Amino acid sequence: MAEAYALGKIGGFCHLYIGQEAVGTGAISVLREDDYVVTSYRDHGQALARGITPRAVMAELFGRSDGCSKGKGGSMHLFDRNTNFLGGHGIVGGHIPLATGVAFAIKYRGGDQVCLCFFGEAAVNNGAFHEALNMAALWKLPVIYVIENNRYGMGTALERASAINDIAERACSYDMPNEVVDGQDVFVVREAIARAVTRARKEHTPTLLEMRTYRFMGHSMSDAVSGTYRTKEELEEHMKRDPIMVLRGQMEELGDWNDESMTAMDREVREVVEDSWNFADNSPEPSGEALYENVLVDTTSDAEESAVAGD
Amino acid sequence: MPVITYRDALNQALREEMQRDDRVFLMGEEVGVYQGAYKVSKGLLQEFGEMRVVDTPITELGFAGVGVGAAMVGLRPIIEFMTWNFALLAIDQVVNAAAKMLYMSGGQYPMPMVFRGPNGAALQLSAQHSQAWESWLAHIPGLKVVAPATPYDAKGLLKSAIRDDNPVIFLEGEMLYNTKGEVPEEDFMVPIGKAELKREGEHCTIVSHGKMVLVAMQVADQFAKEGINIDVVDLRTIRPMDVETIVTSVRKTNRAVVVEEGWEFCGVGAQVADYIQRECFDDLDAPVLRVHQADVPMPYAKAIEKAAKPDARKTVEAVKRVMYLNSD
Numbered sequence: 001m002a003e004a005y006a007l008g009k010i011g012g013f014c015h016l017y018i019g020q021e022a023v024g025t026g027a028i029s030v031l032r033e034d035d036y037v038v039t040s041y042r043d044h045g046q047a048l049a050r051g052i053t054p055r056a057v058m059a060e061l062f063g064r065s066d067g068c069s070k071g072k073g074g075s076m077h078l079f080d081r082n083t084n085f086l087g088g089h090g091i092v093g094g095h096i097p098l099a100t101g102v103a104f105a106i107k108y109r110g111g112d113q114v115c116l117c118f119f120g121e122a123a124v125n126n127g128a129f130h131e132a133l134n135m136a137a138l139w140k141l142p143v144i145y146v147i148e149n150n151r152y153g154m155g156t157a158l159e160r161a162s163a164i165n166d167i168a169e170r171a172c173s174y175d176m177p178n179e180v181v182d183g184q185d186v187f188v189v190r191e192a193i194a195r196a197v198t199r200a201r202k203e204h205t206p207t208l209l210e211m212r213t214y215r216f217m218g219h220s221m222s223d224a225v226s227g228t229y230r231t232k233e234e235l236e237e238h239m240k241r242d243p244i245m246v247l248r249g250q251m252e253e254l255g256d257w258n259d260e261s262m263t264a265m266d267r268e269v270r271e272v273v274e275d276s277w278n279f280a281d282n283s284p285e286p287s288g289e290a291l292y293e294n295v296l297v298d299t300t301s302d303a304e305e306s307a308v309a310g311d
Numbered sequence: 312m313p314v315i316t317y318r319d320a321l322n323q324a325l326r327e328e329m330q331r332d333d334r335v336f337l338m339g340e341e342v343g344v345y346q347g348a349y350k351v352s353k354g355l356l357q358e359f360g361e362m363r364v365v366d367t368p369i370t371e372l373g374f375a376g377v378g379v380g381a382a383m384v385g386l387r388p389i390i391e392f393m394t395w396n397f398a399l400l401a402i403d404q405v406v407n408a409a410a411k412m413l414y415m416s417g418g419q420y421p422m423p424m425v426f427r428g429p430n431g432a433a434l435q436l437s438a439q440h441s442q443a444w445e446s447w448l449a450h451i452p453g454l455k456v457v458a459p460a461t462p463y464d465a466k467g468l469l470k471s472a473i474r475d476d477n478p479v480i481f482l483e484g485e486m487l488y489n490t491k492g493e494v495p496e497e498d499f500m501v502p503i504g505k506a507e508l509k510r511e512g513e514h515c516t517i518v519s520h521g522k523m524v525l526v527a528m529q530v531a532d533q534f535a536k537e538g539i540n541i542d543v544v545d546l547r548t549i550r551p552m553d554v555e556t557i558v559t560s561v562r563k564t565n566r567a568v569v570v571e572e573g574w575e576f577c578g579v580g581a582q583v584a585d586y587i588q589r590e591c592f593d594d595l596d597a598p599v600l601r602v603h604q605a606d607v608p609m610p611y612a613k614a615i616e617k618a619a620k621p622d623a624r625k626t627v628e629a630v631k632r633v634m635y636l637n638s639d
Contacts, residue, residue, distance in 0.1 A: 038380070069419070071417070072414055073415040073416060077415040079420065080419070086380075087412075089408075094408065095408075096376070097373050097376020097379070097380065097404065098379050098383065098408065099380060100377050100380060101377035101381040101383070101388075102383065102384050103380075104377055104380070104381050105380070105381040108336070127372060127373075128372055128373065128376065131376075132376065134368060135374070294413050294414045295413070295453055296455070297477060299476045300474040301332060301334075301387060301423060301474045
């Protein structure tokens, strides 16, 4: 992806997920198909984990009409109705109330789905976060808020932005269950999410989880990996716990994995990426007509087909 | 036909649409137990229960976002702002979320929701509580913006807004809630995007919307006594604007005055004047004039508050000027 960006295939802002993979994949792997995911702009990994095809994600990044948002959203706004992936959103914290609203709708319809909401640790200083959590706790809504604490809001360290460092404690204001979780271990992530999902489905209780992770790349493509707000040494220290390598170690210990299987998987991933790249490259640019489509819909409701029971 | 208040007309629309469609719910501050800050939602909590008439904390950003989320997964929220002045706290949700969701998702997520509440100045509420937001909101592609002037239009347009699959901004007149008018009891709709020629004349056109339509009608009555007949165009919907009705009228009268509650700069009147200069350039006998709030925050003191507001006297002056009549 970094290569595609360098070649100008991908434009605009682009926020890589490298280093945080265990959070998105672990968390989403616990969900049912009819559950919902809402996330921020660092959304590529989560979109893939939710099941949007690599082709549709790559085509969106390339700004092509076969992209999951028809080339109109781009890197920060991946959407897919088929997998209940309710978007990548670009304003820090702005999407957290949306997750509360999705959970409100679940309760309204008497469903037992849950809504999973990802955001970075910088969002917990934002009013939208507090307003959303207060209502979710007040109304007992089935939503799981996942803080991806990668230590930096762009270039501002957590300690320089938040009055408390254990930010899971923010949930205490709302009497909401909360946990600090090792976000580099996919199994630990899964277990924490599973506990929260059970609470949400069975007791309609929201949860705040602080996943401690680390971003191995810059904030976005224009940001150097290290040197200004964090040192090379700090980065290297964190890279010792690369979530993919942690998983590899665990699997090797179990005897399910060896160098050969790693090489085979690498090859397979490379093939998927190449296929997605070629697909995206061959997908047409959005047409001139598309520019003016999807601003408004030209329909009105038909109460006869009211679907409160489901969507 | 029954004569009811603007407030009760809105209440009827809410009740009828909530009866019609169980996906429709009302959410906002004081909408339930308190029965609405302006009593627009009177009796609804008792009829529909607390899952469909939802009292919120004072958290405009938060509950506007809750509405957007609920709309994404199939509900049809009506989000009430106690006044539009407070909606500034929620503007990220209105502009960045509701207005853009359909577009940036490539058409996957329509936003069938209404943001409603009182707009414009009342009496001596001073700067932070006396503002007309229509030009701000109408600036945004992806929103429809509606501002009814009469009880009939209030009911018919609110029903249309609730049934519309797009986000609709519904601007009620704070000073209009007690005004009365004929409103049919049966189910009727007023289409969004259609202006109404409320009074016919041949000498001058006044284009207006919301509360200022009442001023325009009063001014037209006054001129009629002198044999000057005025076309009064009530926009009813700001966006999409019914340009055809404006143009048809101005081609007939050759003169236009635009009256609005908001400030002059980048106001609704600027857009109307632009449509007129584009479509009626050769028909105009005078420049289009605008009547609006003085270019200051609204003061508290009665006399200067009055001086700041657009009113009948200022409208009469403007009409006289476009007709080249001797001014007082």
